[in-house]
Amino acid sequence: MSVHSEIKKITTETLRKMKFDKEIITMLTAYDYTTAKMVDAGGIDAILIGDSAANVMAGHETTLPITLDQMIYHTQCVVRGVERALIVADLPFGSYQSNPEKALDSAVRMMKEGGAHSIKIEGGKEIQKSIVKIINAGIPVMGHLGLTPQSIYQFGTYKVRAKEEEEAEKLMSDAKLLEELGCFALVLEKIPADLAKRVSESISIPTIGIGAGAGCDGQVLVYHDMVGMNKDFSPKFLRRYLDLYTEITGAVSSFVKDVKTGDFPNEKESY
Ligand SMILES: Nc1nc(=O)c2c([nH]1)NC[C@@H]1CN(c3ccc(C(=O)N[C@@H](CCC(=O)O)C(=O)O)cc3)CN21
Numbered sequence: 001m002s003v004h005s006e007i008k009k010i011t012t013e014t015l016r017k018m019k020f021d022k023e024i025i026t027m028l029t030a031y032d033y034t035t036a037k038m039v040d041a042g043g044i045d046a047i048l049i050g051d052s053a054a055n056v057m058a059g060h061e062t063t064l065p066i067t068l069d070q071m072i073y074h075t076q077c078v079v080r081g082v083e084r085a086l087i088v089a090d091l092p093f094g095s096y097q098s099n100p101e102k103a104l105d106s107a108v109r110m111m112k113e114g115g116a117h118s119i120k121i122e123g124g125k126e127i128q129k130s131i132v133k134i135i136n137a138g139i140p141v142m143g144h145l146g147l148t149p150q151s152i153y154q155f156g157t158y159k160v161r162a163k164e165e166e167e168a169e170k171l172m173s174d175a176k177l178l179e180e181l182g183c184f185a186l187v188l189e190k191i192p193a194d195l196a197k198r199v200s201e202s203i204s205i206p207t208i209g210i211g212a213g214a215g216c217d218g219q220v221l222v223y224h225d226m227v228g229m230n231k232d233f234s235p236k237f238l239r240r241y242l243d244l245y246t247e248i249t250g251a252v253s254s255f256v257k258d259v260k261t262g263d264f265p266n267e268k269e270s271y
């Protein structure tokens with residue numbers, strides 16, 4: 001890496017400053033080199049190698065089956081495509097919940113083998129010791145509260161979280177705890193907009209929302225959802241910027257037609 005790098009890299013400190021300057025933070029997922037390159041070139045601030053790879057890459061029903069080895073592989077692919085964005089990698093289900101030592105081992109592997117710049121883990125007070133252990137090793141941690149998909153079998157549904165006062169209060173105190181522990185940012189997933197706004201105003205670290213309204217310090221979406229590759233995922237919080245499902249199936253059927261009719265390859269496309 002050149003010392004005289006032309007590109008200004010985004011760091012956890014950059015995100016902190018963005019909140020201070022009231023500049024809204026953007027994050028998208030990526031799981032592979034080619035996509036990461038495009039997302040980075042589009043000017044995104046942070047790229048998340050989400051455990052949503054279990055869904056959009058592997059076709060699983062939930063995020064639970066993806067392994068640490070698989071997440072490391074996706075992270076390695078993304079890292080090769082990124083020049084500017086901050087790289088955040090999800091620690092998958094089972095790689096940090098059992099004890100702080102295991103959590104640190106998983107985080108270290110994600111940094112050392114994966115090449116991530118930071119890791120994200122789901123939960124608050126329950127995983128406090130693990131968060132401290134990881135941060136003490138010099139690894140930046142992004143928190144994740146609200147709808148935490150690794151706990152889906154406990155929740156039972158993907159409905160909005162923290163609508164009731166009790167859960168909202170726990171979320172607020174977890175958010176303050178994550179700030180105190182030294183997390184550099186925090187994802188808020190599928191919670192009422194007014195709660196997300198109150199949380200964002202109550203802590204100094206940036207909040208990045210998904211289905212958490214405009215009061216957050218940043219917004220994140222799953223790449224495949226926002227480019228319209230996912231036909232069967234239409235939550236209210238999603239904005240689709242392309243209809244790639246239609247575009248790509250159309251392109252495939254044109255290729256099929258051109259080949260079957262003998263139109264492709266033509267003379268110019270042959271040697
Ligand atoms: N493709 C994809 N996009 C995501 O945003 C995403 C994943 N996968 N996988 C991991 C988590 C799971 N997430 C989810 C999952 C479901 C809903 C959701 O709103 N589902 C239903 C409503 C469920 C209900 O009300 O019971 C919907 O409206 O589609 C939202 C976020 C967000 N993450």
Ligand SMILES: CC(C)C(=O)C(=O)O
Nearest residue numbers: 029050051052187210
């Ligand atoms: C939805 C985002 C925040 C996530 O955790 C993921 O993509 O796995």
Ligand SMILES: [Mg+2]
Nearest residue numbers: 050051052090
């Ligand atoms: Mg995730």
